[in-house]
Amino acid sequence: GAVVSQHPSWVICKSGTSVKIECRSLDFQATTMFWYRQFPKQSLMLMATSNEGSKATYEQGVEKDKFLINHASLTLSTLTVTSAHPEDSSFYICSARGFSGGGGGDTQYFGPGTRLTVL
Amino acid sequence: RKEVEQDPGPFNVPEGATVAFNCTYSNSASQSFFWYRQDCRKEPKLLMSVYSSGNEDGRFTAQLNRASQYISLLIRDSKLSDSATYLCVVNSQTGANNLFFGTGTRLTVIP
Numbered sequence: 001g002a003v004v005s006q007h008p009s010w011v012i013c014k015s016g017t018s019v020k021i022e023c024r025s026l027d028f029q030a031t032t033m034f035w036y037r038q039f040p041k042q043s044l045m046l047m048a049t050s051n052e053g054s055k056a057t058y059e060q061g062v063e064k065d066k067f068l069i070n071h072a073s074l075t076l077s078t079l080t081v082t083s084a085h086p087e088d089s090s091f092y093i094c095s096a097r098g099f100s101g102g103g104g105g106d107t108q109y110f111g112p113g114t115r116l117t118v119l
Numbered sequence: 120r121k122e123v124e125q126d127p128g129p130f131n132v133p134e135g136a137t138v139a140f141n142c143t144y145s146n147s148a149s150q151s152f153f154w155y156r157q158d159c160r161k162e163p164k165l166l167m168s169v170y171s172s173g174n175e176d177g178r179f180t181a182q183l184n185r186a187s188q189y190i191s192l193l194i195r196d197s198k199l200s201d202s203a204t205y206l207c208v209v210n211s212q213t214g215a216n217n218l219f220f221g222t223g224t225r226l227t228v229i230p
Contacts, residue, residue, distance in 0.1 A: 012223070016207075034217075042222060043123075043206070043220040043221055043222040043223060044220040046217060049217065091160070093162050095218075107148065108218060110162040111162060111166070112162050113160075113162045115160070
């Protein structure tokens with residue numbers, strides 16, 4: 001089946017620093033990637049939708065200048081949390097949607113998530 | 120009103136029990152429906168899609184009632200390995216594949 005990887009799986013950083021999270025589709029080309037955030041005991045909340053080669057579409061309430069998204073290729077999207085603060089501590093999950101012989105199809109495949117802790 | 124609402128849980132059931140989860144969605148134009156499973160500190164994984172006619176996959180049965188905007192998941196003969204959080208997920212935007220997640224229902228199967 002389709003596989004999506006994320007790196008790093010967890011990160012601890014100091015307040016004010018920037019953190020970059022990578023999301024890769026390993027065996028299919030992802031025309032669209034999604035970035036979600038999940039706080040403890042809450043549901044996944046969509047932050048933004050990115051299409052390869054174009055600007056990301058951000059959900060209401062998500063600061064585009066704080067959460068920078070780049071989708072430069074069909075297999076890679078990055079999320080950069082700039083000037084991170086403790087309230088940004090969360091579980092960040094990407095998902096990818098695309099088409100491949102492996103059946104990327106209409107199903108969104110999720111990465112394993114990145115746990116960010118900002119001290 | 121939330122896009123997707125689920126039973127808050129938690130559900131604690133003995134092995135072998137049958138358990139049912141319910142979910143309602145607010146957008147009558149929703150196109151696709153899913154149940155995902157999420158283990159602690161892990162990403163959600165697709166358990167099954169939900170079709171209008173209802174569908175079954177082994178011990179799992181999903182039902183959809185479009186008129187009531189209601190989705191259910193039934194798990195028969197619960198196993199310890201079924202312990203997880205079950206997320207009701209709805210795709211409410213045609214073509215955009217934007218998934219809306221319920222808060223999830225926590226299931227613990229007890230030996």
